[in-house]
Amino acid sequence: MREAAPATGVDPMARGEELAEAAVGGDRRALARLLTAVENRTPVAEAAMRRLYPAAGRAHLVGITGPPGSGKSTLVASLIERVRAAGRTVGVVAVDPSSPITGGALLGDRVRMQAYAGDRDVFIRSMASRGHAGGLASTSTAAAAVMDAAGFDLILIETVGTGQSEVEVAAAADTTVVLEAPEMGDEVQAIKAGLLEVADLVVVNKGDRPGALRTAAQLRAMLVAGASPKVGAGDAGDRPRPKRPEVLVTTASTGDGVDELLVALDRHREAGRDEGSGAEIARLARAEAQVWAILSDRLRDALHEPRHAEATRATLVEVAEHRLDPYAAADRLLSTLGVDR
Amino acid sequence: MTDRPIKVLIAKPGLDGHDRGAKVLARGLRDEGFEVVYTGLRQTPEMVATAALQEDVDVVGLSILSGAHMTLVPRITKLLDEQGLGDVLVTVGGIIPDDDIPALKDAGVAEVFGPGTTIAQVAEFLRANARPRD
Numbered sequence: 001m002r003e004a005a006p007a008t009g010v011d012p013m014a015r016g017e018e019l020a021e022a023a024v025g026g027d028r029r030a031l032a033r034l035l036t037a038v039e040n041r042t043p044v045a046e047a048a049m050r051r052l053y054p055a056a057g058r059a060h061l062v063g064i065t066g067p068p069g070s071g072k073s074t075l076v077a078s079l080i081e082r083v084r085a086a087g088r089t090v091g092v093v094a095v096d097p098s099s100p101i102t103g104g105a106l107l108g109d110r111v112r113m114q115a116y117a118g119d120r121d122v123f124i125r126s127m128a129s130r131g132h133a134g135g136l137a138s139t140s141t142a143a144a145a146v147m148d149a150a151g152f153d154l155i156l157i158e159t160v161g162t163g164q165s166e167v168e169v170a171a172a173a174d175t176t177v178v179l180e181a182p183e184m185g186d187e188v189q190a191i192k193a194g195l196l197e198v199a200d201l202v203v204v205n206k207g208d209r210p211g212a213l214r215t216a217a218q219l220r221a222m223l224v225a226g227a228s229p230k231v232g233a234g235d236a237g238d239r240p241r242p243k244r245p246e247v248l249v250t251t252a253s254t255g256d257g258v259d260e261l262l263v264a265l266d267r268h269r270e271a272g273r274d275e276g277s278g279a280e281i282a283r284l285a286r287a288e289a290q291v292w293a294i295l296s297d298r299l300r301d302a303l304h305e306p307r308h309a310e311a312t313r314a315t316l317v318e319v320a321e322h323r324l325d326p327y328a329a330a331d332r333l334l335s336t337l338g339v340d341r
Numbered sequence: 342m343t344d345r346p347i348k349v350l351i352a353k354p355g356l357d358g359h360d361r362g363a364k365v366l367a368r369g370l371r372d373e374g375f376e377v378v379y380t381g382l383r384q385t386p387e388m389v390a391t392a393a394l395q396e397d398v399d400v401v402g403l404s405i406l407s408g409a410h411m412t413l414v415p416r417i418t419k420l421l422d423e424q425g426l427g428d429v430l431v432t433v434g435g436i437i438p439d440d441d442i443p444a445l446k447d448a449g450v451a452e453v454f455g456p457g458t459t460i461a462q463v464a465e466f467l468r469a470n471a472r473p474r475d
Contacts, residue, residue, distance in 0.1 A: 029425050032397040040345050103346055104371040110392060111381035117388040124395055128346070128376045 016047025052149035059148040063169035066179030068161025071205040073112040075252035089121040091147035094158040098128040134168030135159035170198035182211040190222035199245040207249040349400040357407035369460030390420035399471040418449035
């Protein structure tokens with residue numbers, strides 16, 4: 001019952017366009033195959049993206065991040081339920097870490113999201129981070145764009161369990177939700193720079209546990225009251241201002257507070273349509289992050305092409321042996337590609 | 342690229358609540374370099390087929406200890422076929438009487454792994470038989 005293996009001569013341009021058309025037309029298997037191509041960064045994915053990218057940009061992209069075990073997957077499951085009840089479609093990109101040793105991964109986020117098997121308007125995709133360190137896989141943003149083009153209204157991007165500084169999701173999403181569990185730290189934790197700074201919404205999950213309300217109050221005191229107010233024009237110029245996130249309390253396992261979270265998500269999205277809201281800056285940051293990542297891949301690929309590979313390796317060896325410094329090495333490699341600085 | 346990890350769904354269809362074996366295998370395959378999607382206990386055939394489709398896995402590994410394999414497995418392989426996933430490798434592990442193995446293979450199961458199978462054996466089989474990657 002095995003299908004014939006795809007012929008090696010299949011034109012990736014044609015295959016990519018074919019998959020893109022089918023995915024936009026609602027073919028879920030084509031969507032799944034396309035996501036695999038995106039993850040594997042194949043020429044098929046590039047061809048498909050050319051077709052899909054102009055169709056993306058309509059969905060609300062929501063990043064869900066927070067420490068391991070804070071309840072991200074359970075909250076996503078609870079959000080799916082409420083979003084479906086409201087008649088909206090939802091896609092999920094759920095990232096779990098790859099082993100730095102074997103390259104393998106255990107992707108366990110679906111365990112909490114299994115209630116929607118018969119519902120074609122819920123599409124959940126697990127991704128391994130594959131060595132990428134910012135809390136997402138390097139292709140998560142592209143995967144979300146594919147789901148966006150396929151017509152999902154809301155796309156939830158769940159990061160790996162994060163610590164203090166995996167802020168990449170903020171560039172991938174329109175709205176970033178940072179989860180905290182009760183009693184995870186004192187007020188000093190709340191004023192450290194990093195993850196909490198990129199939050200548009202801070203959610204204290206496990207709201208039925210002791211200390212949840214106190215944790216929320218501490219976060220509110222430090223993040224909202226403590227943030228400098230918006231300054232007027234001319235005052236402090238274009239210096240970036242910290243966000244003033246809303247702080248909510250949820251119990252994802254029972255659904256308590258999740259309706260309020262959904263309302264807050266919609267409110268944040270609406271506010272993003274106003275001029276000067278910072279949403280344009282966020283979209284530009286997302287574009288930059290995507291293009292820069294691809295540019296860096298392309299540079300690496302170019303330097304590994306047969307005609308450059310040997311010189312590249314020789315340069316790296318010189319750096320390893322401390323005969324050349326890394327800056328001079330980078331300049332030399334750029335000049336082999338004809339880029340002078 | 343040929344070194345891209347093989348993606349495996351490890352699922353426990355049916356009602357038995359013993360998932361230690363499935364978890365140990367999931368962990369073991371992770372260590373063998375596979376990307377393993379683990380979906381937990383008490384899956385319906387529809388849940389297994391949906392997860393296989395959305396995750397675009399190369400292999401579906403079913404762990405069944407309840408004795409319901411003759412009911413569950415053919416339903417899952419039928420659903421996979423209906424969704425165009427006939428090229429996905431299906432394997433079964435757990436407590437499966439020898440007499441049932443030919444019927445399971447007729448239903449589209451590539452291999453049945455009984456007690457005593459090592460993780461290395463499973464990994465080797467999957468590497469040799471998983472569908473070609475495109």
